[in-house]
Amino acid sequence: MQLSDDDFTLFGLPQQHAVDAAALAARWRALQSQVHPDRFASEGAAAQRLAMQWAVRVNAAYQRLKDPLQRGAYLCELRGVPIQAENNTAMPGAFLMQQMAWREALDDAADAAAVDMLDDTVAVQEATMLAQLTEALDVRGDTAAAAQQVRALMFVARFRGDIARRLSALDR
Amino acid sequence: MALLQISEPGQTPDPHARRIAVGIDLGTTHSLVAAVRHGVAECLPDAEGRAILPSVVRYLDDNRRQIGFDARAAQADDPENAIASVKRFMGRRLADIADHGRLPYRFVDQPGMVALDTRAGIKTPVEVSAEILATLRYRAEDTFNDDLFGVVITVPAYFDDAQRQATKDAAQLAGLNVLRLINEPTAAAVAYGLDNASEGLYAVYDLGGGTFDISLLRLQKGVFEVVATGGDAALGGDDFDQALADWALAQAHRAADTAHDKRAVLVAARAAKEALTTADNAVLAAMLSGEPLAVPVSRAQFDTITRPLVERTLLAVRQVLRDAKLKRDDVAGVVMVGGSTRMPAVQAAVGALFGRPPLTNLNPDEVVAVGAAIQANALAGNARDGELLLLDVVPLSLGLETMGGLVERVIERNTTIPVAKAQDFTTFKDGQTAMAIHVLQGERELVADNRSLARFELRGIPPMVAGAARIRVTFQVDADGLLSVAAREQGSGVEASVVVKPSYGLADEQIASMLKDGFASAEADMVARALRESRVEAERMTLATRAALVADGNLLDDAETLAIEALLADLGRIAAGDDHAAIDTAVEQLAEGTEDFAARRMNRGIQQALTGRKLADI
Numbered sequence: 001m002q003l004s005d006d007d008f009t010l011f012g013l014p015q016q017h018a019v020d021a022a023a024l025a026a027r028w029r030a031l032q033s034q035v036h037p038d039r040f041a042s043e044g045a046a047a048q049r050l051a052m053q054w055a056v057r058v059n060a061a062y063q064r065l066k067d068p069l070q071r072g073a074y075l076c077e078l079r080g081v082p083i084q085a086e087n088n089t090a091m092p093g094a095f096l097m098q099q100m101a102w103r104e105a106l107d108d109a110a111d112a113a114a115v116d117m118l119d120d121t122v123a124v125q126e127a128t129m130l131a132q133l134t135e136a137l138d139v140r141g142d143t144a145a146a147a148q149q150v151r152a153l154m155f156v157a158r159f160r161g162d163i164a165r166r167l168s169a170l171d172r
Numbered sequence: 173m174a175l176l177q178i179s180e181p182g183q184t185p186d187p188h189a190r191r192i193a194v195g196i197d198l199g200t201t202h203s204l205v206a207a208v209r210h211g212v213a214e215c216l217p218d219a220e221g222r223a224i225l226p227s228v229v230r231y232l233d234d235n236r237r238q239i240g241f242d243a244r245a246a247q248a249d250d251p252e253n254a255i256a257s258v259k260r261f262m263g264r265r266l267a268d269i270a271d272h273g274r275l276p277y278r279f280v281d282q283p284g285m286v287a288l289d290t291r292a293g294i295k296t297p298v299e300v301s302a303e304i305l306a307t308l309r310y311r312a313e314d315t316f317n318d319d320l321f322g323v324v325i326t327v328p329a330y331f332d333d334a335q336r337q338a339t340k341d342a343a344q345l346a347g348l349n350v351l352r353l354i355n356e357p358t359a360a361a362v363a364y365g366l367d368n369a370s371e372g373l374y375a376v377y378d379l380g381g382g383t384f385d386i387s388l389l390r391l392q393k394g395v396f397e398v399v400a401t402g403g404d405a406a407l408g409g410d411d412f413d414q415a416l417a418d419w420a421l422a423q424a425h426r427a428a429d430t431a432h433d434k435r436a437v438l439v440a441a442r443a444a445k446e447a448l449t450t451a452d453n454a455v456l457a458a459m460l461s462g463e464p465l466a467v468p469v470s471r472a473q474f475d476t477i478t479r480p481l482v483e484r485t486l487l488a489v490r491q492v493l494r495d496a497k498l499k500r501d502d503v504a505g506v507v508m509v510g511g512s513t514r515m516p517a518v519q520a521a522v523g524a525l526f527g528r529p530p531l532t533n534l535n536p537d538e539v540v541a542v543g544a545a546i547q548a549n550a551l552a553g554n555a556r557d558g559e560l561l562l563l564d565v566v567p568l569s570l571g572l573e574t575m576g577g578l579v580e581r582v583i584e585r586n587t588t589i590p591v592a593k594a595q596d597f598t599t600f601k602d603g604q605t606a607m608a609i610h611v612l613q614g615e616r617e618l619v620a621d622n623r624s625l626a627r628f629e630l631r632g633i634p635p636m637v638a639g640a641a642r643i644r645v646t647f648q649v650d651a652d653g654l655l656s657v658a659a660r661e662q663g664s665g666v667e668a669s670v671v672v673k674p675s676y677g678l679a680d681e682q683i684a685s686m687l688k689d690g691f692a693s694a695e696a697d698m699v700a701r702a703l704r705e706s707r708v709e710a711e712r713m714t715l716a717t718r719a720a721l722v723a724d725g726n727l728l729d730d731a732e733t734l735a736i737e738a739l740l741a742d743l744g745r746i747a748a749g750d751d752h753a754a755i756d757t758a759v760e761q762l763a764e765g766t767e768d769f770a771a772r773r774m775n776r777g778i779q780q781a782l783t784g785r786k787l788a789d790i
Contacts, residue, residue, distance in 0.1 A: 001778045012782040027781075029395045033561055034777035037590065037651045040770075041351060042191075042553035043716040044763035047770045052650065054774055056592045063587065164494060171490055 003053060006078060007061035017072055017137040019065065028062045069157055072133045073150045081143045085151050095152055098125075102159060112170045119163045126156050191321035191712075193351060193552035194312045195359070195544025198301060198325055198339065200259040200381030200408055201511065202226050204538060205308040206545035207315070208554065213363070213545040215538050216315045224537060225311075227381075229303045230254040231292035239307045248439055251276035251431040253291045257410055258304075260382045261286050261297040262342075263334035270406065271414065276431035285338065298342045305346035321708065322351035324548035326540050328383040329355035329567050330403035332613050333625050333655050340652075349705075351551040353652045356380070357387035358398060358562055359543030360509040363534060365391045372504035373399070377522050377530065378540075379485060380510040382408040386489045388496050388503070397563045400496035400586045402488045409445075409512035410438075412478050417441035419477045420456045420467040433460045440465070448474050449514050475517040482521050489525060495586055506530040511537055553716075563588050570625075570647055570655060573610035575600060577619045582647045585615065592648040596662075599643075603635040607643055609668070611657050630659040630668040699752075706752040706759070710743055713759050717766055720773060727772045739765045 001010070008015045011027045033039070035054035040047040064070045073083045102122060109115045129149060136146040194207045194216070202224045206215045215223035222241070230243035231253045238246065238254075247254045255277065266272060266281040278289035287296045305325075312320055325348075327339050336353055343350045357376035364370065371391050378385040385403040389396055417437045421428060428437045440458035447454035448471045456467045493500060506522060508530045513519065523529045534542075550560045565588055571581040574597070582595050599607065607630045614622030633641050642662040649655050660667045717740060725733060743758040 001775050010778075026392075029392060029397070029561075029563075030781040031778060032563060033395065034781045035774060036561055036563070038352070038551060038561060041551040042712055043720075043770070044713050044759065044766070046763040046767040047716075050767070050770050050774055052590055054778070055590045055651070056648070059588050059591055060593075167494060168491055171487060 003057050007065050007074065010058065010061050011065060013065075015075065015078065017068070017075055017134045019068075019071065021066065024062070024065055028058065028066075031058045068130050068133070069150065069153050072130075072137065072146060072153070075137055076143055076147045076150060079143045081147045083147055083150055083154075085154055088148075088151055091152060091155070095155075099155055099159070106159075106163060106166060109166070112167060115163060115166055115170065119160065119167075122156065122160060122163065126153070126160070129153055129156065190554055191552040192312070192316050192318055193322045193324070193545075193548035193554070194308075194320060195324045195541050195546070195548045196305065196308055196326070197356070197359075197541035197544060198259065198305065198327075198342075199227055199540075200257050200383065200410065202381075202537070203304050203308060204541035205312050206538070206541040207312065208545055208549040213542045213549070215541055216312055218311055225304065225307060226256075227259065227304055228254055228256045229258070229300045231290040231295070233291065235292060237292070237303060239303055248432060248436040251435040252278055252289075255288060255290070255295070255300050257382055258288075258297045258300040260406065260410070261288075262301065263332070263336075263338035264297075274414065274434060276434045285334075298338050298345060301339070301342035302345035305343055305348060309346055309348055319704070320348065321552050322349040322548065324352050324354055324359075324544045324551065325350060326356045326359045326544050327353050328378070328380070328403065328405060329357050329385045329387050329398075329401040329564075330383065330405045332405070332568055332623055333653075334623070335405070336653055340654075350652075351548060354544060354547055354562060355385070355387065355398070355401070355564055355567075355653075356540045357385050357401070357507075357509065358389065358396060358564055359540045359547065360507055361387070361389045361391065361396055361543070362546050362560065362562070363539045363543035364507050364531065365389075365396060370505065373498070373502055374505050374507055375489070375503045375526065376507045376509060377485070377489070377513065378403075378509040379512040379518060380408050381512065382406070382410050384408060384485050384488065386485070386492050388492060388498065395561045395563065397588075398565045398586075399498070400492045401565055401567050402492035402495065404484060404488055407481065407484055409442075409510075411481055412445055412512065412515070413438050413441040415477050415481060416445055416456065416469065416474060419473075420444075420465070420469065423467050424465055426460060426463075426465055428460055430461065433458075436460060437465070444469055445474065445515070449516065471516070478515075478517065482518055485518075486521060486525055489522075500526050503528075508532050509536050509539055564651075564653065565589060566591065566649055566653065568613045568623075569615055570649070571612050571622075572597070572645060573608075573612060573619045579612055579614070579617060579619055579622055582645070583649065589649045589653055590651050592646060594644050594646040597643045597645060598639045599633065599636065599641045600638055602638050604638065604641070605633045605635055606631045607633065607659070609645060609657065609659050611647075611655070625655065626657065628657075628659075628668055630661065630666065632664070632666045633661045634664050636663075703750060703752040703755075706755040707747055710747040710755050710759050713762055714740060714743060714747075717762065720766070720769065724769075724773045724776060727776065728769060732769070736762075736766060736769065 032055065035051055035058055037048055037051040037055055040051045064074050076083060105118050109118060133146055133149045136142045136149060194205050197204045204215050204223055206213055217223050225240045226244040228243040228247065230238040230246055230250060232238060243254050247256060261269060264286055266279055266286045272279055280287040280289050280294055285296055287294045309320060325339060325343055327336055339353060340350055357378045360376050360378060361374055374389050374391060376387045376389060383405050384407040387401040388399040390399055421437060428434045436458045440456050444454040444456040453468065453470050456469055458465045503526055506526050513536055519530060547562060549555050565586045566583055567585060569581045569585045570583040571579045574580045583591060583593050609630060610627045611625045612619060612622040613625050616622050630643060643659055644662055645659045647655060647657055739762045743762050746754050746758045
């Protein structure tokens, strides 16, 4: 095992988008139980440094693998299609129209209940898009389509972040 | 007849090899020290059998001081010199302390951290805290009649980098070896989780004297994973006292202007608040400027007066649930920590929010210290392997200032530590050869609304057109939650870095000079202490290496084993001498000589984790 191994190898998982979240979390805990600096608290500075490197590596991999969007982006990159969102902003017209409609709905939402309802709608749409991403990567092996789907999902994720900030503001 | 002793499996039978490690809850209103004794974690009482040490330090004449109950009793009589709730000032500037005008101290507005002008001179919050820590250290050393190997100190989860660093500085000043800072709610969860053998998602609601924390933790097979944390580093029981005091003064059309009166009305408010925990009515009674003040207050009135404070805690609870993308019904139990959670209105409000009564079966004053003791015992290597692991998070986002006074977040809050993250930035102007790195902590978009942690410059960037340089800035947060930042121009390899402590923490020289100023000891003691510390480290490394050889010696060939044995023999010989520098060098050589061995052992551990099997089965 090397620090430079890819995340899937590190976690002993097949290189695919579909992941059993519970198994992934259990793997993460098992790995941290082995490499965390606290496990080497009574050893020297060298062991501490090494443990720190591994613990950081394992945490970074877990962060990427547990989020379906980041996991998808990472798989695209492993398969030779980097996302490069800043250079690939073109999106289908229908998708952009929906984005605009959502943003207007968020602006018009009068209270937390209305924002929550909008979030539920967006969450359903996001789940559908993620299922399509899984299909593109695991079934069709169409990495280019998957990368395009990841870029679209990045819009949705950003919008859900805005929704969360709005909910926090409304709670105050 | 003397009974034979049987050591627990996995524990070392040699009594000298058992390292004494304690947990300290350094609280706003009171502090405690706990240790694992005979397999049970418990608070260590003072000579009079009291576990609690009031966090009050009173400076007297002739460099004498009172710490604890005596100091607390003298607060109203000697308000400027009896310092209470100093934790609220740790790592803070005067401007950060919203209510400093209502407090009886003579504040000194120093850059970095506020200080207090006392009879014994200007004292920083770090020095005051060190007095409390040293008192608990002596208590523990008296209890065990031995030196301490190390200590775990708890801090509010919501403490920022400056406050954590200040706490570490105070420990160093008190002569303590800090094994780890851990978050108070995590410590409480450890105490509860191990006590009740619970699994699942728990919320820890921790309302102390001066700080409020809410944490969500997932407990599974001895691993305590912090899922999300939030709170308010300037909200606690003291604010309830203040609110009640202000209300009572307004009722009586009175004012508390002198230091004595300010303290007296707060002491009276605190007593009334505590009485209302069990009684329906109480009287806030104090003597202000020679005139008695007596204001009756009912629990219902108290609840109304303090409702906005309780509401602020609930706001943070809702936010943390949103952050974690969890609903209240996902929570298996709510743990109450901190003396302020004794207030019936607080328990009722938390119960209503989660839809279930909170757990209160452990003493809310002691539970944090007990959890810290359990972790200290594990970190000292006394506990059985694989029993306990804490996976904590970054409580506040960390980022950098970019053009236009905006913050670019590099590490988001609630990211599991340890963590390292790199982000690339570029130059703004043609021919720009230097870049200012301004490190910030907080959730807001604008630099001005966040806490500034450090500034440093990367110089010597080769002149290029704007946007051509690629400067990689790496943030690293270690397992204590402390941050270091490094910047490197990728083309030329020019580097600069900083361990974040300059603006709030104390410089090492300052600590050295405080130690010299009679805090701990004379010069001879310093040398003796250095030697003792070096020997402890040598012993620690020797034991760890021997244990590793027993467990994983088959990863080495004969020549490699011999080389390590030779280093061990050298260290043993040198450690018997009196030259602490030579011992340190030998320890370092052993560390270097076993680095490759450590890497192979790490690899074996990971393989084991992946296969889920014990080595013996492979």
